[in-house]
Amino acid sequence: MAFTQATAPTGLRTSEILSADNSIPERHIVVATLRNAAPRLGLSASVISTLDAMLSCLAPKRNHHTVFASNATLTFRRNGISDRTIRRHAATLQDIGLLVRRDSPNRKRFTKHNRHEGKALRFGFDLSPLFDRLHEIASMAAEVMKEREQIDYLRAKIRAAANASLTDNPNDEIALDIFRVLRRKLSLKDCEQILSNLPISVVDAESVDDESPVSTTTMTASDGQFVRHHHKSNKEHIDKESIT
Structure with a gap:
């Protein structure tokens, strides 16, 4: 899955939001994009921080987007927030459509491989919807x-x-x-x-071209006297x- 620069109004952005150099955008780019889009998504800063903790559990080079970390690990990476808060944030992310919970019968998060068929069952927080919607x-x-x-x-x-x-x-x-x-x-x-x-x-x-050179006032000296700019004595409110 390759990413290219997203469409945006002319002149609004000078650098790419999503880099096309790697198949998976770097975590800090994903989080920064989410923070900017938060008002439209209805995401709080706390929920984004939990999602950031989930992203930190993903390997840089991988063929999936499933988080296998336990709630205890996520709690630690979120500086000790409660297990209940982790579950609530996960539910919020699922409701918004950025995460899918794939629970195993015993609620553990793990991968079960079938090497003969080249398939795998992954139980955990699947963040594929997030990357699909970037x-x-x-x-x-x-x-x-x-x-x-x-x-x-x-x-x-x-x-x-x-x-x-x-x-x-x-x-x-x-x-x-x-x-x-x-x-x-x-x-x-x-x-x-x-x-x-x-x-x-x-x-x-007045409309100003940022690329045009800035005009300057020439300073002249005569008999030790300088021509100075005079400013209004009345200060702006x-x-x-x-x-x-």
Whole structure:
């Protein structure tokens, strides 16, 4: 099973999410992709960490994706979380479609080979669905990253507009309320709604080609005097916004 670069919007990614160099993507790439796609998959950080522990039990070179590690081993690799939590996380992964539980009659996890027929029975956590869906998950991750970039841009635009209003009127209640709203985690729809209701003008930043050379100001000297840049003495309104 070979992997190639997943499709993503132009300009969103500068490196491959899934490498085509190896038939099985490296564990850290798989986990990073899952973390980015987590909002679309409904995965918590704790469940992803358990899945990471499962992935750590797989051999780098293998012809299957079944985890044979016991719950005790997985508990140890998850820094001592309970056996019950491991079972709950495994059930979540199965419900989402990233794992299939193949239980033996005695609940042990092992492989039983039939060398004459070249077949094997594998009992354990089968992660084949995860690897089968990696391209789909990578596309989800790219969409999430694009949305985050849009939200960051709109938040900066809203903040700049509110700050411009406070420069003219330090007691502008609407602008002050906007800064309070920006302390919260906002969705793309929230940001677009705020912008659509702003009663103040918002000037878009000019389009800049990142590849173009940056213009510089020439410094001249005459009789020991330098031409200096003059900055406005009025400082931009700084809101103590918590990082979201």
